[in-house]
Amino acid sequence: MSVDTNLKIGIILCLFLWNVLVSTRLETPYPEGLVEVYALPFTRILLLALVILSAVWCPTVGIMAALAFVCLGADVIFLTRRS
Amino acid sequence: MADSLMVGGAKFQKTFLDWSKQSTQLFVSVLVVILVVWISFADKLSLVARWQLSSTVGRLLLLLLLYVFYILGGWELAFVFTLAIAITWASKPLLKPLDVEEGYSEVKESKAGPHKWFVEMVLHENPVAVVEDRVQTEAVQDNSAAATTRTSR
Numbered sequence: 001m002s003v004d005t006n007l008k009i010g011i012i013l014c015l016f017l018w019n020v021l022v023s024t025r026l027e028t029p030y031p032e033g034l035v036e037v038y039a040l041p042f043t044r045i046l047l048l049a050l051v052i053l054s055a056v057w058c059p060t061v062g063i064m065a066a067l068a069f070v071c072l073g074a075d076v077i078f079l080t081r082r083s
Numbered sequence: 084m085a086d087s088l089m090v091g092g093a094k095f096q097k098t099f100l101d102w103s104k105q106s107t108q109l110f111v112s113v114l115v116v117i118l119v120v121w122i123s124f125a126d127k128l129s130l131v132a133r134w135q136l137s138s139t140v141g142r143l144l145l146l147l148l149l150y151v152f153y154i155l156g157g158w159e160l161a162f163v164f165t166l167a168i169a170i171t172w173a174s175k176p177l178l179k180p181l182d183v184e185e186g187y188s189e190v191k192e193s194k195a196g197p198h199k200w201f202v203e204m205v206l207h208e209n210p211v212a213v214v215e216d217r218v219q220t221e222a223v224q225d226n227s228a229a230a231t232t233r234t235s236r
Contacts, residue, residue, distance in 0.1 A: 041123060041124070044122075044123040044124075045119060045123050048119055048122055048123060048166070049119075051166070052159075052162070052163065055159070055162055056159070059158075062162065066162070066165070066166055066169075069166065070166065070169045070170060070173065073122075073125070073170050073173065074169075074170065074173030074174070077125070077126045077170075077173060077174045078173070078174075
């Protein structure tokens, strides 16, 4: 197998495990730094750009990254919502 | 060679097709930028908009739009729009937003001081803000012009 294929499999596995971790817990223990950094507009756009680029590179990686992004965004919005 | 042979309507048709292709690409590019801003700041949308987009009609409309975007811009545009939909639905308000202003809306919040109360120390509480417990209320008043004779007045 080529390096590209190995890299894809590795990233898919990592993202899959991360998604299982964050989606099977009611109160996901996100690192505080990640939550603070997510509040910055630049970070949000950067993460989104990464998701789109990963989808262009490999659709499976893109879907996994999109799931992780949506979980993070939804949790942060839920935890910081005022209504 | 083919361009030189085209005259009249055929030439105009080709020009129109080229222009429509370019305008579609421009349209998709602008739409992607708008969608990126939407995804990044979905929580800044108004409560009413988020509620309406998460209702049955709103969801059906978004799914229809998703199909239209897929036809127009391919899977890349549909992928970005799916993210926007997911984030918007995830940030749906818990309660239906009301037009009238709720009571106790003027309650002030102040940052918690550096010194903890005894109860806070015992219960290991870490308050980040203190909500004012005194609010100004007014009795319910009937300002309508119509009067009823069944009152005791």
